[in-house]
Amino acid sequence: MTGQLITDWSVEICVGLAYVAPERRDHFHLAGDIDGKRKLTSRVVKTVGRLVYTRSGSIYRLGRIAKHYRAWLVEHGLTYDRKQPVKVHVARGKGR
Numbered sequence: 001m002t003g004q005l006i007t008d009w010s011v012e013i014c015v016g017l018a019y020v021a022p023e024r025r026d027h028f029h030l031a032g033d034i035d036g037k038r039k040l041t042s043r044v045v046k047t048v049g050r051l052v053y054t055r056s057g058s059i060y061r062l063g064r065i066a067k068h069y070r071a072w073l074v075e076h077g078l079t080y081d082r083k084q085p086v087k088v089h090v091a092r093g094k095g096r
Contacts, residue, residue, distance in 0.1 A: 002051060002059055002061065003051050003052075003059035003060050003061035004034055004035070004058065004059070004060050004061065005034070005060075005061050005063050006030060006032040006033065006034050006039075006041075006052075006060045006061070006062060006063060007032060007033045007063035007064045008032050008033045008063075008064060008065075008066045009030050009031065009032030009033075009062060009063070009064075009065060009066055009069070010030070010031050010032065010065070010066040010068065010069030010072075011028050011029075011030060011069065011086060012028060012029045012030065012031045012040065013028050027043045027044070028043070028044055029041050029042065029043060029044060029054075030044060030052060030060065030086070031066075032063075032066070034060070041054050041056075041058065041060060042054040042055045042056040042058065043055040044086065044088060045088065046088055047084065047086045047087060047088050049083060049084055050062040050083070050084070050085065052086055062085055062086070065080070065085065
């Protein structure tokens, strides 16, 4: 099967960019367990079903979602699509 398995995963917005305007913080990463270690992926650039492609060229296969992230989705009224759990939207506009 293609991609490294990532389990107990969640989507992490890049918040470490203190000097970047919030509207320019438009990328995200996955945090999760890969080979038994907690890791943060590079920037997510594309998703196809349960496969996630990152800027570094890595491919991850989504396993079990993190309980805290699933609860956060429910709390914020966001749906969870088991077939395509992570979606990438490309924003177009001035300054991009």
